Amino acid sequence: MTDLQTPNPKTALVTGGSSGIGLELARCFAKAHRRVIIVGKDEAKLARAADDLRGSGAHEVIAWSIDLAGEDGGARLFARAQEHGEAIDYLALNAGSGAWGKFIGETDWKLELEGIQVNNISVVQAAKLFIPAMVQRGEGRVLITSSVVALGPSAKLAVYSATKAFLYAFAEALREELLGTGVSVTALMPDLTQSDFFARAKVDPDSITAKEPKADPAHVAEIGYEAMMKGRDHVVAPHLSAAKMAAASLLPTWLTTKFARAE
Numbered sequence: 708m709t710d711l712q713t714p715n716p717k718t719a720l721v722t723g724g725s726s727g728i729g730l731e732l733a734r735c736f737a738k739a740h741r742r743v744i745i746v747g748k749d750e751a752k753l754a755r756a757a758d759d760l761r762g763s764g765a766h767e768v769i770a771w772s773i774d775l776a777g778e779d780g781g782a783r784l785f786a787r788a789q790e791h792g793e794a795i796d797y798l799a800l801n802a803g804s805g806a807w808g809k810f811i812g813e814t815d816w817k818l819e820l821e822g823i824q825v826n827n828i829s830v831v832q833a834a835k836l837f838i839p840a841m842v843q844r845g846e847g848r849v850l851i852t853s854s855v856v857a858l859g860p861s862a863k864l865a866v867y868s869a870t871k872a873f874l875y876a877f878a879e880a881l882r883e884e885l886l887g888t889g890v891s892v893t894a895l896m897p898d899l900t901q902s903d904f905f906a907r908a909k910v911d912p913d914s915i916t917a918k919e920p921k922a923d924p925a926h927v928a929e930i931g932y933e934a935m936m937k938g939r940d941h942v943v944a945p946h947l948s949a950a951k952m953a954a955a956s957l958l959p960t961w962l963t964t965k966f967a968r969a970e
């Protein structure tokens with residue numbers, strides 16, 4: 708019996724599910740006939756994404772417009788789930804943003820602050836609030852979207868790369884603490900991926916970062932989804948980038964940071 712026929716199908720909640728990697732993660736759950744809840748800020752964009760996902764086989768698609776920035780984005784997300792009596796089986800904490808430029812003199816503090824709040828505070832708060840019910844049920848899968856920049860800091864994305872390093876450390880430690888509970892935590896570490904991220908972060912269109920080839924978000928999401936379902940600790944996507952990151956890990960950080968100068 709597929710989830711489409713099951714009276715009580717499993718539910719996936721995907722933050723940042725309205726575009727890019729998150730929309731494609733949501734599509735993976737839709738194709739598996741789950742109930743899918745996507746979360747984003749922009750209502751019109753969310754509605755378009757929800758329509759798109761309805762054609763992908765989801766048991767049901769629900770869209771919640773919630774601003775995850777501020778001090779309590781994760782708590783607002785949890786409150787919405789409580790209000791609707793939603794029990795979450797798969798939690799993909801994927802929403803995120805960055806700010807491009809030199810930290811001193813170039814970047815926009817408002818964008819950086821939103822990045823810290825959405826990438827870190829909302830994720831930690833959501834994990835704190837959603838995971839206890841999973842532990843109580845003895846099952847649950849959590850995916851946290853970090854980045855390859857967690858493994859090698861990027862100049863001109865100083866705050867963003869630090870938020871992603873935070874997420875990677877958090878995901879790995881949380882996973883360890885949850886071993887034996889039936890709840891897994893997986894960190895997804897995408898390399899450069901085609902999405903709205905670059906425009907939102909105001910990446911200089913003449914920079915190497917803007918011009919470098921980018922992975923297909925659907926491919927990245929499939930790798931993340933599969934790793935999440937297998938309960939792996941982390942996964943680099945696309946797989947080819949894993950070799951690059953393994954080689955980089957043999958070098959001192961000062962050197963990889965120079966290589967990664969995102970000019």
Ligand SMILES: NC(=O)c1ccc[n+]([C@@H]2O[C@H](COP(=O)([O-])OP(=O)(O)OC[C@H]3O[C@@H](n4cnc5c(N)ncnc54)[C@H](OP(=O)(O)O)[C@@H]3O)[C@@H](O)[C@H]2O)c1
Pocket residue numbers: 722723724725726727728729746747748749750752773774775776801802803804805821825852853854855896897898899900901902903904905907924
């Ligand atoms: N693209 C890359 O090269 C790359 C590489 C490594 C990691 N990542 C990570 O992958 C994740 C997804 O990014 P993406 O590349 O797919 O970019 P994207 O297309 O810009 O997607 C970002 C998603 O996050 C949501 N979001 C951002 N700020 C929000 C807020 N304040 N409140 C609620 N939702 C918010 C957006 O919704 P709204 O548009 O409605 O705000 C959107 O759904 C991020 O965590 C990013 O850091 C991306």
